[in-house]
Amino acid sequence: MPTSDLSSEPTRASLADVTPAIALGPLDGRYRSTVAPLVDHLSEAALNRERLHVEVEWLVALTDGTADGPVVPGAPRLSEPEKAYLRDVVTTFSGDGIAEMAEIERETVHDVKAVEYFLKRRLAAAPAALGDATVLPGVGELVHFACTSEDVNNLSYALMVRGAVQQVWLPAASALVEQIAEMAREHASVPMLSRTHGQPATPTTVGKELAVLAHRLRRQVRRVEGAEYLGKLNGATGTYGAHVVAVPGTDWPAVSKAFVEGLGLTWNPLTTQIESHDWQSELYADIARFNRILHNLATDVWTYISLGFFKQIPVPGATGSSTMPHKVNPIRFENAEANLEISCALLDTLSATLVTSRLQRDLTDSTTQRNIGPAFGHSLLAIDNVRRGLKALAVNGDLLADDLDGNWEVLGEAVQSAMRAASVAGVEGMENPYERLKELTRGHRITGEDMRTFVAGLGLPDDVATRLAAMTPGSYVGLAERLVAEYL
Numbered sequence: 001m002p003t004s005d006l007s008s009e010p011t012r013a014s015l016a017d018v019t020p021a022i023a024l025g026p027l028d029g030r031y032r033s034t035v036a037p038l039v040d041h042l043s044e045a046a047l048n049r050e051r052l053h054v055e056v057e058w059l060v061a062l063t064d065g066t067a068d069g070p071v072v073p074g075a076p077r078l079s080e081p082e083k084a085y086l087r088d089v090v091t092t093f094s095g096d097g098i099a100e101m102a103e104i105e106r107e108t109v110h111d112v113k114a115v116e117y118f119l120k121r122r123l124a125a126a127p128a129a130l131g132d133a134t135v136l137p138g139v140g141e142l143v144h145f146a147c148t149s150e151d152v153n154n155l156s157y158a159l160m161v162r163g164a165v166q167q168v169w170l171p172a173a174s175a176l177v178e179q180i181a182e183m184a185r186e187h188a189s190v191p192m193l194s195r196t197h198g199q200p201a202t203p204t205t206v207g208k209e210l211a212v213l214a215h216r217l218r219r220q221v222r223r224v225e226g227a228e229y230l231g232k233l234n235g236a237t238g239t240y241g242a243h244v245v246a247v248p249g250t251d252w253p254a255v256s257k258a259f260v261e262g263l264g265l266t267w268n269p270l271t272t273q274i275e276s277h278d279w280q281s282e283l284y285a286d287i288a289r290f291n292r293i294l295h296n297l298a299t300d301v302w303t304y305i306s307l308g309f310f311k312q313i314p315v316p317g318a319t320g321s322s323t324m325p326h327k328v329n330p331i332r333f334e335n336a337e338a339n340l341e342i343s344c345a346l347l348d349t350l351s352a353t354l355v356t357s358r359l360q361r362d363l364t365d366s367t368t369q370r371n372i373g374p375a376f377g378h379s380l381l382a383i384d385n386v387r388r389g390l391k392a393l394a395v396n397g398d399l400l401a402d403d404l405d406g407n408w409e410v411l412g413e414a415v416q417s418a419m420r421a422a423s424v425a426g427v428e429g430m431e432n433p434y435e436r437l438k439e440l441t442r443g444h445r446i447t448g449e450d451m452r453t454f455v456a457g458l459g460l461p462d463d464v465a466t467r468l469a470a471m472t473p474g475s476y477v478g479l480a481e482r483l484v485a486e487y488l
Contacts, residue, residue: 027377034384035377041164042373048101049093050156051115054263055143056086058233059119061259062142071255072247075142076135085130089122112149119143146243148236150361154275157369158229158265161280164376170224172383173290177217179387180297181488184210187395188484191474192309193403193410200407203473206309206395208480211488213297220290227286230279231265232256237360238271273361277354284375288347291379295340298333298386301393305330309400310393332389339382346375404473408451409441411468414476415455418464429459448472 015022023029040046063078065071078086097118105114120143126136144152188207193200233256234240240252253269260267268275304310312328353368419433440446440454455468 025374027374027381031377031381034381037168038164038373038377038380041160041168042376044370045093045098046160047156048098048111048115049090050159051112051152052093052119053090053159054152054155055115055119056090057263058145058147058259059139059142060086061255061262062145063139071250072142072145073249075139078135078139081130082126082134082136085126085134085136086122089119110149112144112152115152116144146235146240146246147233148273150274151233151235153366155231155233155260155263155265157280157372158231158275159263161283161372162229162264164372165224165227165283169287169376169380170221172380173217173221173224176294176383176387177214177221179390180210180214180217183390184208184214184484184488188481190395190397190400191404191477192400193407193473200410202410202413202478203404203476205477205480205484206400207484208477209300211484213293213300214488216293217290217297220286220293223286224283224290227283228266228279229264230268230275231260231263232268232271232275233259234271237273272357272359274357274365276357277365280369281351281355284347284351287376287379288344288351291340291344291347291382294382294386295337295344298336298340298382298389301389302330302333302337305333305393307403308396309403311396313392313394330389332385332392336382336385336389339378339385343375343378343382346371346378350375401474405448406445407473408446408448409444410473411451411471411476412437412441414471415451415458415468418460418468419458422460422464427459427461 023032027035060078060083062071063075065075065077070077101114101118104117105111108114108117120140123136123140123143126134130136184207186207187210188205190206191203192206192209194202194204196202232238234253235242240256243250243252257267257269266279301310305312312330314328350368350372354365357365416433416437419430419436423430423433440450452469455465458465460468
């Protein structure tokens with residue numbers, strides 16, 4: 001078969017040169033609107049904004065000091081307008097500032113140094129806003145004082161991840177869990193045939209099965225809610241070496257602890273050049289576990305849809321198949337599956353990689369942490385898909401009832417258990433209950449009449465026989481409704 005000669009084909013327009021820029025990945029392309037809230041927390045610009053935040057607060061802390069004076073002797077105390085000016089550098093950091101910092105980084109070829117120089121520019125420009133009497137142009141050398149880049153980076157990432165979790169991911173995950181819980185309560189009494197190993201088994205209710213998933217997901221949400229976000233500020237190898245040489249009379253561990261905790265983080269007192277990232281590994285493992293339970297929900301709901309237990313409500317104007325017009329495909333759950341798998345792969349890599357750093361420092365964590373955003377983004381996208389998919393479902397009660405009525409053999413468990421209890425109570429003729437029910441039901445389809453005839457011939461006490469004779473597959477759901485009401 002001849003191959004195409006690409007050299008003879010006309011040159012195509014370069015998509016890389018299109019303005020505005022075309023996204024390489026789907027999170028910044030077709031799914032941008034869903035994951036956009038994460039940009040405020042986990043983008044490169046958000047990282048630089050948090051770096052500015054840390055640098056500004058460190059500068060304020062060094063000049064504020066204690067009642068005895070500033071941390072660094074001779075440093076001026078900043079006025080409230082001067083502090084407000086500095087903090088405004090952070091709150092107003094946006095398009096122009098992002099572009100300016102990128103320009104500085106092209107010269108420094110160092111991202112944290114670019115932040116330092118950016119802030120120093122703002123200090124130099126302070127008189128235009130505050131008047132010539134401001135001390136800010138004279139405190140430039142306190143920017144990044146005694147810090148290594150990782151002092152700023154580790155705190156910035158902790159603040160970024162905390163913001164993404166608490167302000168974006170947790171609200172979405174919690175809303176999903178409550179949506180599932182509400183569905184569980186709504187359908188707590190709707191009987192459904194179970195399928196253990198894919199085979200007809202002891203009936204349950206739709207609500208109870210949803211409640212199990214809601215309960216599992218809620219446990220993981222609580223673990224994520226209780227996450228610790230650690231930080232350190234202790235210099236190039238965690239010894240406060242430069243701090244002590246520059247200002248030997250200061251209790252630097254106490255200053256560091258107060259500063260880190262003042263940012264709302266947990267202070268890590270013992271580190272190498274980097275904060276060890278163990279907290280990140282723990283957090284990402286919990287979110288990955290949430291993802292995997294949600295994946296379980298997505299595949300189960302997909303299967304229930306396939307069995308007809310759930311009906312999908314068609315979206316007006318939507319296309320299910322490009323060639324089969326009758327189809328309504330469970331695309332929300334399929335999309336969720338794929339995104340959860342990608343998220344878990346990234347979170348697993350983050351968890352495994354971030355806990356290791358050669359000797360006192362290597363740079364693997366720098367590149368790795370830049371992928372936190374996609375890891376969260378794919379999870380958030382999956383949550384959104386599941387929520388929308390669940391909203392488009394309706395329970396097919398008629399089919400559920402037919403399915404139950406076609407599987408009377410599932411009552412074999414109930415009858416043999418009643419026979420065992422009767423035997424223990426001294427009733428004669430209750431020998432080999434399991435084997436007798438196995439002979440009646442295994443590999444056989446039986447009717448309600450078959451089961452009632454069998455029960456009537458056992459010689460059970462009247463109250464037990466009456467109870468079993470009245471039982472149907474649809475009523476054999478145990479305490480399912482109560483479990484939903486009491487434990488969800």
